[in-house]
Amino acid sequence: xxxxxxxxxxxxxxxxxxxxxxxxxxxxxxxxxxxxxxxxxxxxxxxxxxxxxxxxxxxxxxxxxxxxxxxxxxxxxxxxxxxxxxxxxxxxxxxxxxxxxxxxxxxxxxxxxxxxxxxxxxxxxxxxxxxxxxxxxxxxxxxxxxxxxxxxxxxxxxxxxxxxxxxxxxxxxxxxxxxxxxxxxxxxxxxxxxxxxxxxxxxxxxxxxxxxxxxxxxxxxxxxxxxxxxxxxxxxxxxxxxxxxxxxxxxxxxxxxxxxxxxxxxxxxxxxxxxxxxxxxxxxxxxxxxxxxxxxxxxxxxxxxxxxxxxxxxxxxxxxxxxxxxxxxxxxxxxxxx
Amino acid sequence: xxxxxxxxxxxxxxxxxxxxxxxxxxxxxxxxxxxxxxxxxxxxxxxxxxxxxxxxxxxxxxxxxxxxxxxxxxxxxxxxxxxxxxxxxxxxxxxxxxxxxxxxxxxxxxxxxxxxxxxxxxxxxxxxxxxxxxxxxxxxxxxxxxxxxxxxxxxxxxxxxxxx
Numbered sequence: 118x119x120x121x122x123x124x125x126x127x128x129x130x131x132x133x134x135x136x137x138x139x140x141x142x143x144x145x146x147x148x149x150x151x152x153x154x155x156x157x158x159x160x161x162x163x164x165x166x167x168x169x170x171x172x173x174x175x176x177x178x179x180x181x182x183x184x185x186x187x188x189x190x191x192x193x194x195x196x197x198x199x200x201x202x203x204x205x206x207x208x209x210x211x212x213x214x215x216x217x218x219x220x221x222x223x224x225x226x227x228x229x230x231x232x233x234x235x236x237x238x239x240x241x242x243x244x245x246x247x248x249x250x251x252x253x254x255x256x257x258x259x260x261x262x263x264x265x266x267x268x269x270x271x272x273x274x275x276x277x278x279x280x281x282x283x284x285x286x287x288x289x290x291x292x293x294x295x296x297x298x299x300x301x302x303x304x305x306x307x308x309x310x311x312x313x314x315x316x317x318x319x320x321x322x323x324x325x326x327x328x329x330x331x332x333x334x335x336x337x338x339x340x341x342x343x344x345x346x347x348x349x350x351x352x353x354x355x356x357x358x359x360x361x362x363x364x365x366x367x368x369x370x371x372x373x374x375x376x377x378x379x380x381x382x383x384x385x386x387x388x389x390x391x392x393x394x395x396x397x398x399x400x401x402x403x404x405x406x407x408x409x410x411x412x413x414x415x416x417x418x419x420x421x422x423x424x425x426x427x428x429x430x431x432x433x434x435x436x437x438x439x440x441x442x443x444x445x446x447x448x449x450x451x452x453x454x455x
Numbered sequence: 456x457x458x459x460x461x462x463x464x465x466x467x468x469x470x471x472x473x474x475x476x477x478x479x480x481x482x483x484x485x486x487x488x489x490x491x492x493x494x495x496x497x498x499x500x501x502x503x504x505x506x507x508x509x510x511x512x513x514x515x516x517x518x519x520x521x522x523x524x525x526x527x528x529x530x531x532x533x534x535x536x537x538x539x540x541x542x543x544x545x546x547x548x549x550x551x552x553x554x555x556x557x558x559x560x561x562x563x564x565x566x567x568x569x570x571x572x573x574x575x576x577x578x579x580x581x582x583x584x585x586x587x588x589x590x591x592x593x594x595x596x597x598x599x600x601x602x603x604x605x606x607x608x609x610x611x612x613x614x615x616x617x618x619x
Binding site for chain 2: 430
């Protein structure tokens with residue numbers, strides 16, 4: 118079923134020349150089905166969404182990609198991973214261990230760079246789905262300085278994780294703890310942490326995307342997204358603005374879910390480094406001025422070839438990583454209801 | 456000429472990226488996973504409890520003594536030592552053991568706890584101090600990583616703070 122769904126979406130992307138419209142179906146399905154499969158597994162194995170201290174000591178806390186940038190400094194300085202998981206598979210919810218997630222992340226980063234946030238992240242689809250609900254944004258004027266938010270959170274969390282020797286973002290700020298697993302509320306501090314997770318999820322993942330039609334958690338908050346932006350320059354694929362065709366109507370800027378285009382970048386014919394290659398601007402441009410591009414080639418040279426080459430790579434990753442998660446979520450629903 | 460060359464390099468890079476995407480599940484992913492695992496990193500001992508340094512044999516079960524774990528920088532936990540009673544299934548319904556933690560031949564603490572038949576039942580521990588390095592603690596559950604009693608798989612772990 119999942120294979121058919123993914124092949125259908127790819128076929129539609131190729132046939133209609135639209136990327137964002139069809140990719141969104143995959144991404145929202147991924148965002149909605151990941152918590153279904155994950156929470157079901159957690160409850161089946163532990164009986165609760167709270168991580169018991171016993172599981173942390175046993176090294177069976179599931180490791181997602183978001184803490185990766187927070188672990189680098191403590192690991193580089195002391196060879197210590199400040200996460201209560203295990204490096205190799207260790208039973209329970211440890212999955213493939215931290216090494217497996219690091220392997221997936223490295224392989225995907227080489228292939229799609231910041232495209233991870235559009236084709237592999239299993240959290241972003243929730244807010245993308247929320248952003249798709251209203252026909253029009255109620256809050257349309259957003260100060261572009263908000264796009265520096267993820268960098269501020271990244272810097273603060275990297276330093277705090279080094280100082281406290283714990284994955285500070287996971288402990289205090291991750292909105293997605295609300296739909297995956299949370300700190301078992303052993304004391305007042307645990308209750309405060311869980312309150313923060315729920316508040317951030319309700320604000321950044323539900324309310325603000327509904328009001329702004331943007332992926333606000335990704336655009337204003339996610340430290341992993343900021344970290345992943347660094348690798349955007351390593352990817353040969355990018356989105357450019359063909360200045361000879363641009364009017365400029367700024368529809369691309371309005372359609373960008375993460376504020377990766379501003380007036381200056383449009384004049385320069387570029388997206389900002391936070392561009393996650395979702396294709397929203399390319400789909401929205403009525404003059405075909407927003408184009409897929411391969412570094413080193415002319416801007417307007419065969420953009421469809423660039424789009425297809427990127428899609429072959431990105432969709433291969435999406436099928437392998439996201440497809441298995443979608444299949445897991447669907448299997449859970451079938452298992453529970455049938 | 457240089458534009459032509461850069462375009463060729465760009466397309467080569469794009470082709471290699473597609474190739475890498477196809478190779479990812481068969482080669483790259485496994486390669487990177489193995490490379491990460493071989494970096495010699497270890498999980499913070501505040502979570503893992505540190506390496507085992509000594510084992511004391513008791514009647515039908517053993518007590519593993521781990522190396523003392525020191526917190527890093529501003530970590531909120533205190534210096535502690537972990538003791539494991541295993542196998543939990545061989546323990547009597549009430550354990551009260553004198554334990555020589557530092558290996559000097561003299562007991563440092565008396566550790567007492569009940570072992571409920573239900574492995575999911577909450578545990579409480581009392582530690583009587585026989586050495587000022589290991590302060591007493593009473594009716595402790597699992598509030599902090601440095602001061603707790605928990606059942607992990609087939610062992611009961613007790614973490615005792617160490618006075619600095």
